[in-house]
Amino acid sequence: MRGGADRLVAELRGALSDERVLAAVRDVPRDVFVPEQLRDEAWDNVPLPIGCDQTISQPLIVARMCELLELEGRERVLDVGTGSGYHAALLARLAAEVYSIERHAELSGRAARALAAAGAGNVTLAVGDGSQGLPAHAPYDAINVAAAASRRIPPALIAQLAPGGRLVAPVEERGEQRLALLREHGGELQVVRLDRVRFVPLR
Numbered sequence: 001m002r003g004g005a006d007r008l009v010a011e012l013r014g015a016l017s018d019e020r021v022l023a024a025v026r027d028v029p030r031d032v033f034v035p036e037q038l039r040d041e042a043w044d045n046v047p048l049p050i051g052c053d054q055t056i057s058q059p060l061i062v063a064r065m066c067e068l069l070e071l072e073g074r075e076r077v078l079d080v081g082t083g084s085g086y087h088a089a090l091l092a093r094l095a096a097e098v099y100s101i102e103r104h105a106e107l108s109g110r111a112a113r114a115l116a117a118a119g120a121g122n123v124t125l126a127v128g129d130g131s132q133g134l135p136a137h138a139p140y141d142a143i144n145v146a147a148a149a150s151r152r153i154p155p156a157l158i159a160q161l162a163p164g165g166r167l168v169a170p171v172e173e174r175g176e177q178r179l180a181l182l183r184e185h186g187g188e189l190q191v192v193r194l195d196r197v198r199f200v201p202l203r
């Protein structure tokens, strides 16, 4: 498995510059987060089905989204769309605490077991509608959204950003999805539209 991790990191290195993110990709055992019958493909740079009609995202995209959040290790992070829990596990290596919300209780239950197996102790899971965020633990220094919003990012999420906070989310507009990066700065929001991506819709 370690050979798989090194190969994956070598493949991502050309596209990413944050060494902390690359180290997290190497250290988080992705095989724990994929269904047993797909373990052989766990270290390939591809999305894979995880049940409930959902997928674990492609490692390159997960790593890219982590990099855009510019985490240094002290942050409180909200992750919307737990899915397999893999993205949350990477964020947990890069920040102090991660809160991750998923609408499918079944996926959240499996993610809890995978996160425990991966030794990620600083992730708290919740089941519910992530488009409302998780006000109980707000504000967040960084928010990661792993399902595509239609045209606009839910205002409840933006409202839960801490001063100076960053939010990354796929946004669907005119038939194409792109990553949007938002940054709160002195009461203003800066927004940039970046890479084309393909995520399941945010429900």
Ligand code: SAH
Pocket (backbone or CB within 6 Å): 054, 055, 056, 057, 080, 081, 082, 083, 084, 085, 086, 087, 088, 101, 102, 103, 104, 107, 128, 129, 130, 131, 146, 147, 200, 201, 202, 203
């Ligand atoms: N981050 C995941 C992959 C996410 S796929 C991983 O690393 O494996 C997107 C996930 O978002 C799916 O599991 C889907 O069920 C969930 N989702 C979609 N809309 C949601 C919503 N409104 N609230 C919470 N979760 C949602």
